[in-house]
Amino acid sequence: MTSHMLNISNLHAEVDGKAILKGITLAINPGEIHAIMGPNGAGKSTTAYVLGGRPGYAVTEGSVTFDGADLLEMEPHERAAAGLFLGFQYPVEIPGVSNLQFLREALNAQRKGRGQEPLSGGEFIKLARAQANELGLDPEMLKRPVNVGFSGGEKKRNEMVQMGIIGPKLAILDETDSGLDIDALKTVGDGINTIMRRPDRAVLLITHYQRLLDYVKPDFVHVLANGRIVRSGGPELALELEREGYGAIAA
Amino acid sequence: MSDLPTRRDEAWRYSDLEAVAGVWPVATRTHVVAPGETLVLPILIDGDADSVGIEDHAIEVGAGARVEAQVAVTGGRLGRVSLSVKLGRGAHLSLAGVIVGGGQETHEIVTHVTHAEPDATSEQTVRIILGGQATGSYLGKVAVARGAQGTDAIQSAKAMLLNRTATANLKPELEIYADDVKCAHGATVGELDAQALFYLASRGIAPAEAKTLLLRAFVGGLVEENSPFAAAIDKALERVL
Numbered sequence: 057m058t059s060h061m062l063n064i065s066n067l068h069a070e071v072d073g074k075a076i077l078k079g080i081t082l083a084i085n086p087g088e089i090h091a092i093m094g095p096n097g098a099g100k101s102t103t104a105y106v107l108g109g110r111p112g113y114a115v116t117e118g119s120v121t122f123d124g125a126d127l128l129e130m131e132p133h134e135r136a137a138a139g140l141f142l143g144f145q146y147p148v149e150i151p152g153v154s155n156l157q158f159l160r161e162a163l164n165a166q167r168k169g170r171g172q173e174p175l176s177g178g179e180f181i182k183l184a185r186a187q188a189n190e191l192g193l194d195p196e197m198l199k200r201p202v203n204v205g206f207s208g209g210e211k212k213r214n215e216m217v218q219m220g221i222i223g224p225k226l227a228i229l230d231e232t233d234s235g236l237d238i239d240a241l242k243t244v245g246d247g248i249n250t251i252m253r254r255p256d257r258a259v260l261l262i263t264h265y266q267r268l269l270d271y272v273k274p275d276f277v278h279v280l281a282n283g284r285i286v287r288s289g290g291p292e293l294a295l296e297l298e299r300e301g302y303g304a305i306a307a
Numbered sequence: 308m309s310d311l312p313t314r315r316d317e318a319w320r321y322s323d324l325e326a327v328a329g330v331w332p333v334a335t336r337t338h339v340v341a342p343g344e345t346l347v348l349p350i351l352i353d354g355d356a357d358s359v360g361i362e363d364h365a366i367e368v369g370a371g372a373r374v375e376a377q378v379a380v381t382g383g384r385l386g387r388v389s390l391s392v393k394l395g396r397g398a399h400l401s402l403a404g405v406i407v408g409g410g411q412e413t414h415e416i417v418t419h420v421t422h423a424e425p426d427a428t429s430e431q432t433v434r435i436i437l438g439g440q441a442t443g444s445y446l447g448k449v450a451v452a453r454g455a456q457g458t459d460a461i462q463s464a465k466a467m468l469l470n471r472t473a474t475a476n477l478k479p480e481l482e483i484y485a486d487d488v489k490c491a492h493g494a495t496v497g498e499l500d501a502q503a504l505f506y507l508a509s510r511g512i513a514p515a516e517a518k519t520l521l522l523r524a525f526v527g528g529l530v531e532e533n534s535p536f537a538a539a540i541d542k543a544l545e546r547v548l
Contacts, residue, residue: 108509111501136511148506152524161520162510169511218510 061086061123061258062107062226068117068283069106076102078283079118084226084258091261091269093294094280095302100262101145103280104230107260108142109135122226136162137169139225141218143232147211150202155214158202159184159221166222187220190250192243208235216247227252228260233268245271266298279305318389321444321476323413326359326385335363342369342395348376353539354383356410365391368398370424378404379536380414381543389417394427403529404433407540408441408473409547415444422450422488426457434526435466437473438547444476449492453484462492467499467525469518469547515548522548 062084069077076099084090094100106113107120109132120127122138130138150158164174175183188195193213203211212232219227229248233241249272252259261272269277269291277293278285279302287293287305297305309332312319319327340346346368352360360383368374372395380386386408392400400420408414420429435443445464466475479492499521507517522544530536 108505110505131514132505132508133511133513133517136509142509144506144509148500148502150503150506150521150524152527153520158507158510158520161512161516162507165513165516166511222510 060084060121062127062260063121064107064118065120066118067106067115067120069102069113069115071102071113075116076283077106080280080283080285082278082285084260086225086258087255088276089253089259089261089272089274090276090278091263091274091294092278092280092285093263093297093302096264098280099283100280101230104142104228104260104262107135107140107228108132133165134169136222136224137166141222141224141227143215143219143227143229145231145234147203147206147215149204151204153202155198155200155202156181156184159198159218162218163221183221184217187217190220191216191247192240193217209237209240212236212244213240213247216244216251220247220251223251225256226258226260228262230262231264232261233263233265241268242271244268248272266294269294318417318419318446321413321442321446322387322415323385323442326413327361330359330361333361333363335365338364338366340366340368340372340374340398343371344369345373345375348374349536350376350378350388351536351539352380352383352386352388352414353543354386356382356384356412358383359385361385361387361389363389363391366393368392368394368400368427370396371398373399374401376400376402376404377530377536378402378416379406379530379539380416381405381407381539383412383414385413387413387415387417389415389419391419392429393421393423394429396424397426398424399427400429400431402429402431402433404431404445405526405529405536405540406433406435406437406443406445407543407547408436408443409438409543411440413442413444415446417444418447420447420449420460421452422455422458422460423452425455427455428459430461431463432529433464434529435464435475435477436469436522436525436544436547437466437475438469440472440474441547442474442476444478446476446478446480447492448480448482449490451481451483451485451488451490455485456487458485458488458490460488460490462494464494465525466496467522468496469499518548519544
C-alpha cells in the first residue's frame with residue numbers, strides 16, 4: 057500500500073508488435089511536478105498514450121495504479137473521470153462539434169461520474185469564458201468547432217482551457233510546448249502553474265526542451281531513452297541535458 | 308408501372324424486394340408547383356422493425372418555383388423514398404436527406420431530377436449512418452435536357468458505417484445533353500474517426516455519447532434542432548449504436 061498518486065511499475069508496452077516501453081518505473085505524489093525528457097523515439101509519447109489508454113497501445117508487462125486503483129483496467133473515459141487529463145501533442149480537430157458543446161459534455165460526463173449535478177448552460181458559459189480569458193484564448197473561439205482552423209498555439213491554449221474547466225488531479229502533458237511562440241509558451245506555462253500547482257494535484261510534463269521548464273519548475277526530471285528511465289534528478293538535470301545533449305546523459 | 312419491380316430495375320437493385328411485394332403497388336403522389344411558388348415537402352419514414360414504408364413522389368416545378376424536400380428514413384424493415392422532380396426554367400430543388408439504419412433494415416433514397424429547361428438549380432445532400440447488417444442506398448440521377456443551359460446541379464452523398472457488416476450504396480449519376488452546365492457530385496463511405504473518439508474519451512465522454520456527438524455532427528445542418536426529424540434521428544442513433 058502506497059500513498060503515491062500515480063505508481064508506474066516495470067511498465068512494458070508495444071505498438072504494432074514492436075516493444076517501445078521496456079520497464080518504466082516512476083512514482084508521482086500529490087503536489088509534485090515531474091518532467092520526462094528524452095530524444096525522439098525514446099517512448100515519451102507512448103508513455104502518455106499508454107497512461108491515457110489509447111487503443112493500439114498494448115501493455116505487455118508491469119502495472120500502473122492511480123489513487124490506488126488499477127489504471128490499466130479502466131477505459132479511457134473512466135481514467136478521465138477518475139481525474140487523469142491527457143494533453144495532446146496534436147489536439148484533434150472535430151468538425152461540426154462546437155468547443156462549448158464538447159467541453160460541456162466532457163465536464164458534465166465527469167460530474168455525473170462523481171455523482172454531481174450537471175452545470176446549467178449559463179453557469180457553464182461563465183466558467184468557460186473565464187478560463188479562456190485567463191489563458192489568452194479569444195472567447196469567440198469557444199463557439200467554433202473543436203480545434204478546426206486553430207493555429208498550433210491556439211490548439212495548445214485550448215487544451216489548457218479544457219484542463220482548467222475539467223480540473224483534473226493529474227495532468228499528463230505531451231509536448232504541450234511544441235509549436236508555441238515565446239508569448240504563448242509563457243501563457244501556457246502560467247496556465248499550468250495556476251491550474252495544477254496545488255498540494256492535491258500533480259503534473260507529468262513530457263518535453264524535448266528545457267524552455268517550458270523555465271516557466272513550470274519541475275520537482276523531478278527523468279531522462280527517458282530506449283523505453284527506460286535512465287536517469288532521474290532535480291531541475292538541474294534539465295539544464296545539464298540542455299548543455300550536454302541527450303547523447304552524453306543517456307549513454 | 309404496376310408490375311412488381313425486379314433486381315434488373317436499376318432503381319430497385321439494392322432494395323428488399325420481398326418486403327416490397329407485401330405492399331405493392333405503391334401509388335405515386337403528384338405535386339405541381341406553380342411558377343414562383345415554394346413547396347416544402349417533409350417526409351419522415353420511421354416505422355417499427357417489421358414495417359414497410361414506401362413513398363413515391365412526382366413533382367413538377369414551374370418556372371422560378373422552389374421545392375425544399377426534407378427526407379429522413381430512420382426506421383422500418385424497408386424504408387424508401389423516391390422523388391421524381393422535373394424542374395422548369397430557373398426552378399430550384401433542395402433535398403436534405405438522412406438515413407439511419409441498423410439490424411437487417413434496408414433504407415433508400417432514390418431521386419431522378421430532370422433539369423428540363425435552362426437555369427434551374429438543384430442541390431442534394433444525403434448523409435447515411437448504418438450499423439448492424441443494414442443496407443442504405445442513395446441513388447441519385449440528374450438528367451439535363453437538351454437546351455437546359457445554365458443548369459447548376461450538386462450532389463453530395465456521404466455514408467458512415469458503424470460496422471463493417473453494414474452496406475452503403477451511393478450512386479450519383481449524370482446524364483447531360485446540354486453544354487453550358489455545372490454538375491458536381493461527391494460520394495464517400497467512411498467510419499467514425501478513431502482519433503476523435505479517443506480524444507473525446509480522454510475528456511471523459513463515454514463511447515456511446517462520443518459516437519452520438521460525432522454522428523449528430525455528421526448529419527448536422529441537414530435537420531432543424533428540436534424538430535420531429537431530429538428526434539427520430541436521435542432515437543434511431545440510440546438503436547443502432
